[in-house]
Amino acid sequence: LNIDFMVTEFKKNKIPVKSIVQNVNTKKTNVILSDKNILLYGREYIQDMIENLTFNIYPNSFYQVNSIQMEKMYKRALDYANLQGTETVYDLYCGIGTITLLLSQKCKTVYGIEVVAQAIESAKQNAKINNIENAKFICGKVEDEIENLVAKSNMPNVIVLDPARKGCEEKVLDTILNVKPEKIIYISCNPSTLARDLKKLLSTQEYELKEVTPYDLFSHTMHIESVTFLKRVEL
Structure with a gap:
């Protein structure tokens, strides 16, 4: 070439x-x-907008290629969260902060955790260019950093998960079950690992599976994304 x-x-x-x-x-x-x-x-990055927010996207940063369906999917996640402005939210596997910054407009504080250093730098930059100050970003493995975050911050009212195809590490799911947020919203690109992780999250019978909404981001392929809503059972 x-x-x-x-x-x-x-x-x-x-x-x-x-x-x-x-x-x-x-x-x-x-x-x-x-x-x-x-x-x-x-230039070294491209830009896109989701709703009213601008995002700088670098070569090694993950970003959904089907932006039309992506916006619908993220809107569903926000609808499930139904934030009132007082909540503490954890956004796990946050990437460049797309969902994190959308959540930030509707909650008190949101924390994003991501292992890819360039993605976290992009997330911080995206928060700055959108004048968002209530979103905090942490670089590291989710299974380690979520424990540190729980020890240092307020307990989360809502946890959003958007892992890679391999799904969540069991340690992450264990920590979530110990923390007991009111709502769990799981965005998945792999029905198999989603089913595995939901089995774990539902095993204690402390959560109820309210709804799963599928999205076709990759037409004419077998791949499908989904947004799942779990709510803590009121005793």
């Missing part, structure tokens, strides 16, 4: 592409992207 020729053609023909970034990965593993990015054209 003649990258210089491609970039030259983009410039010459004024093709409306914001950025071209080359990712170099020399490791023979199942990890697709490395941390080495070379900016070939444009």
Whole structure:
């Protein structure tokens, strides 16, 4: 691939592409992207809007490619949360802070936890450019940082989960069951690991599965996303 020729053609023909970034990965593993990015054209990030918020998205940051369905899915999650402005919320596996910052407009405080350092830097930047001050971001493994957060902050009224396809670590689910938030909202891209994790969350009979709403973000494929709403049983 003649990258210089491609970039030259983009410039010459004024093709409306914001950025071209080359990712170099020399490791023979199942990890697709490395941390080495070379900016070939444009700026090092692209921008998108969700509702009234602007997000800077960097090459190694996760972002849903179907933005229309993404907004519908996030709106459903916010509807399930039904925040009144007084709540403490944990957003686990928060990525660049998309859901976190949407939640921040409706709650007292929200904490986002994510293991990818570049994503957390993006999340902090996104909070700043949107003038949001009640969203706090933590970089680290969710299974470790959620325990630290519980010890240092107010107990969460609502916990939002949006893990990768492998689902949640069992330690995360155990901590959630110990904390006992009023509501759990689980956004999943894998029905199999969702079913496994829901079995764990429902095993104590302290939560009721209220609703599961599926979303088709990848037409003509077998993949499906969903938003699940669990509510603590009132004794």
